[in-house]
Amino acid sequence: MASLNARHGTRRRTINEINMVPFIDVMLVLLIIFMVSAPLITTGVVDLPTVGKAARQPDRVIEVVVGADDVLRLRVDGKEDAARITLKELAARVGALQGGSADAPVIIAADRNVRYEQVVKVMDTLQRAGVQRVGLAVKATGT
Known part of the structure; x- marks a missing residue:
């Protein structure tokens, strides 16, 4: 069989394509990880200043x-x-x-x-x- 390929001069050519299957698998795993961990993240609380009522009106404004x-x-x-x-x-x-x-x-x-x-x-x-x-x-x- 090897002699047949050598006689006809056919060689295996490399395929110049990107295999997307491993890339998609990694993206799906990351998506699942983020979807599971998102509800577990605690949200930060921002303490905003409030306007208080003065005890008494200032003498002069x-x-x-x-x-x-x-x-x-x-x-x-x-x-x-x-x-x-x-x-x-x-x-x-x-x-x-x-x-x-x-x-x-x-x-x-x-x-x-x-x-x-x-x-x-x-x-x-x-x-x-x-x-x-x-x-x-x-x-x-x-x-």
């Missing part, structure tokens, strides 16, 4: 209003000061309104069209001035 044109104004106890202030004047004005008490709350209220960078600059200026309680005003939407 100072609000820094950042307008859409990056103009700063001050509002004390709901009464808005008509004068514009600069970022450099902000620390001195807030310090004077706090009356030496660094614990008086300061709230930053910004228009929705204000760049976030401007709000961060206001927060940084207040922090450098020694203001300890700085908050952000949020507008609650009813759904």
Whole structure:
């Protein structure tokens, strides 16, 4: 038989195909392993901060209003000061309104069209001035 192949000059050729059966077998085994182990994985719990109710209303609320044109104004106890202030004047004005008490709350209220960078600059200026309680005003939407 070997002489017959040698006489005719036929040779076995290699097959250039990928055998997919072992690949599919491995994928099915991995799929089963993941399906069995998925319910056993414990999910992480994220503790989000909650908004608590204050025991009493603060004596004085100072609000820094950042307008859409990056103009700063001050509002004390709901009464808005008509004068514009600069970022450099902000620390001195807030310090004077706090009356030496660094614990008086300061709230930053910004228009929705204000760049976030401007709000961060206001927060940084207040922090450098020694203001300890700085908050952000949020507008609650009813759904």
